Amino acid sequence: MEYHGQKIEVDSGRGREGGRGDCNENNQEIKEEDVVMELRRGPWTVEEDFTLINFIAHHGEGRWNSLSRCAGLKRTGKSCRLRWLNYLRPDVRRGNITLEEQLLILELHSRWGNRWSKIAQHLPGRTDNEIKNYWRTRVQKHAKQLKCDVNSKQFKDTMKYLWMPRLAERIQATAAVTSNPTAASSSGPTTTTTATTTTYIQNQEIQHPLPNMNHHVPEYLPIQLMNIEKTNSLNYSATSASSDNYSSDLTDGCYNFSINQSNNQDHSQVNQSTNQFCYGESTINPTSYNFHPGFQGFQEVDQQNNTQWMENPWNIEDVCFLQQLNNDM
DNA sequence: AACGAGTCCAACCGCAGGAGA
DNA sequence: GTCTCCTGCGGTTGGACTCGT
The missing domain is CATH 1.10.10.60 (Homeodomain-like)
Known part of the structure; x- marks a missing residue:
């Protein structure tokens, strides 16, 4: 290496040491x-x-x-x-950002903006740097391709009413695949969404000695050191093998969504059994996302022409959506 | 096989706020 | 109150890697 x-x-200002033992x-x-x-x-x-x-x-x-x-x-x-x-750090979680995490990032960013560290606090094992990189490489890329300012209302609405519902739909579909693989493999867009899985993986994936902590770590890390001071109070169970294989792109799904308010959540957590994402005061429940008839056609196109959809997953629809927003304004 | 463009991420930088002397 | 230093945050960048031609 x-x-x-x-x-x-070392300059005379920050970084200079001394005076504190x-x-x-x-x-x-x-x-x-x-x-x-x-x-x-x-x-x-x-x-x-x-x-x-x-x-x-x-x-x-x-x-x-x-x-x-x-x-x-x-x-x-x-x-x-x-x-x-x-x-x-032992609890750093590496590998692809899952669909659940993407949805959470989008939602939290819409709420807090570029407060990466604050957002990272609600994604156990993820660092602010990783989330920041995700945002810049994925989300801002889409904004750029849409010729749209990432801070504009149009773009935020696109995220809110298009991408986030897509993600929620895919999370639901993923849950369906996990719970009933044979039924889910027969149809539906999620069966082919591995097409754009990122291949950029630098570290080997090894089994973490602690339960539910399988993630990418440098292979030379000694196991005993990875156990240092770990009480593992974090819930990592959200990453199923299938969802990890999905593309990190913001694709698929044509549903409107709603956010249920809940006041009894102090910390973020992902409850895999219910697919419910809790952070702070709000709960996003994919199962409560309402179908939006205006986008039904895209869903049909997607199912009829999966390959084309996945190769160019957002261009047409997002541009149409932005145009629609502009017309409404 | 070679090359260039694009992608991704680890690491750096500057700044702000806080704490201690 | 002021100064100095530490820590943490957000923005930026360099380079390794992948992919298409």
């Missing part, structure tokens, strides 16, 4: 000459990962700048924190 070493001077390997105060040091940048090496994991296993996380020095890592504290939170 290659990395780019680079000598940089910082220590070096000998528990001594950091001296001035240590401020200017050779810092690594770029991709992390396996050795660095091990060092960071082991140090956190013994000393816990936090105080990232001093942690970096005490661990002997030639990285900034920010870099260590980012590496840990986004990649090395």
